[in-house]
Amino acid sequence: MAVAAKGEEMTPEHEEEVIIVGAGQSGLAAAACLSVRGVASCLVLERDDCVASLWRHRAYDRLRLHLPKRHCALPRAPHAAAAPDYLPRDDFAAYLDAYASRFGVHLVSREVWSVGMALQRYLPTWAVDKVVLLMCAVVFGGDTARYGLRRPAVGPFAMKMTTPAYPVFDVGTFAKIRSGEIRVVPAGIKSVRGGDVEFADGRRHAFDAIVFATGYRSTTKQWLKSDDGLIGDDGMAGRSYPNHWKGENGLYCAGMVRRGIYGSGEDAELIADDISKQMKRRSSEPVHNGHISNGSP
Structure with missing residues (x-):
């Protein structure tokens, strides 16, 4: 999501002061x-x-949030006590609808990890990763590489903040891998012909169904022409957390450093605070001939 705040030379009162791209x-x-x-x-x-189109049109029906609801609330709107701890897709989409209505969002559409998340508030990422990886070793019984699950070079929370790859929350899958019900094969695929797959190591296998769970790539760089380093070549934030959210000439980005719903809210607070402070400062400056004075005659 990109936010653009109007510059000082553009001050007609009837125009929008801030444009937000993406609902x-x-x-x-x-x-x-x-x-x-x-x-x-x-x-x-x-x-x-609609708002939250990703949740409505691009998420599978049985999806549930992988983090408890207390880590998945937007600013100033905690989830209801009666809501499930892990919200289903439709419940979260309805929450976003109510959020937009509550705060009077002016929308123009085309048609008109619990422990880790808590620790990140108090400890640096590298320390959180050490704690989480130690817990994984205890829960899963040591080395997972023998089952085809290679451990990344960095910890799960550092990986989440710097790459498109996310750590996996186990919901019984690892037990099935260990028992042989699920087989893990190398990720490299050379070719797919119908239901026949040839892997990079030369092995071939026929499958009844093939599911592509490859995710999405950001297209921000294709339409946002900015050379201030705010957006990187991959279409995500060009700078690392926590200095990622503010660019030049009134341009900001939110939710683009892969820190989930909590990170979206944190970015939003920082951006809104910065914009409101700038507007208050402008409104207190003297006006000459319809233009805000910068202190020069």
Whole structure:
């Protein structure tokens, strides 16, 4: 999600002061945080016909959030006590709808890990990774490489913040791998012909069904022409956390360092606070001939 705040030379009162591109969780959070700070002239642009289109149109039916609800709430709107601890897809989409309505988000659409997450608030990422990996060794019984599960070079939380790869929460899969019900093969695939797959090591196997769970790539770099380093070549934040969210000329990005729903809310608070402070500073400066003075005659 990208946020653009108007520069000082563009001050017509009837125009929007802030434009937010994307009505997903990050865009909604940014709009809400701006609203509670008194920045009402905010427009959210969304190419789909609803908020949270990723959750509605691109998530499988039985999806549930992999983190407890306390880590998956947007700013100033905790989940209801009666809500399931791990929210189903439709419940979370409904939560985002209610969030947009509660904070009066002005939308223009095309049609008009629990322990780790808690520790990250108090410890550096490298320390959290050591604790989490130690817990994994105890729970899963030591070396998982013998079952075809290679351990990454970095810890799970460091990996989550720097690459598109996410750590896996086990829900019984590892027991099936250990028993042989699920076989893990090398990731390299040379070719796919119908149901026949040839792997990089030369092995071939016929499958009844093939599921591509490859995720998505960001296209931000294709439409946002910015050379200030805010957006990297992969379409995600070009700078590392926590200095990733602010660019030049009133440009910001939220939710683009792979820190999940909690990270989206954290970015939104930082961005909204920075924009509101700039607007308050501008409004307190003297105006000459319709332009804000910068202190020069």
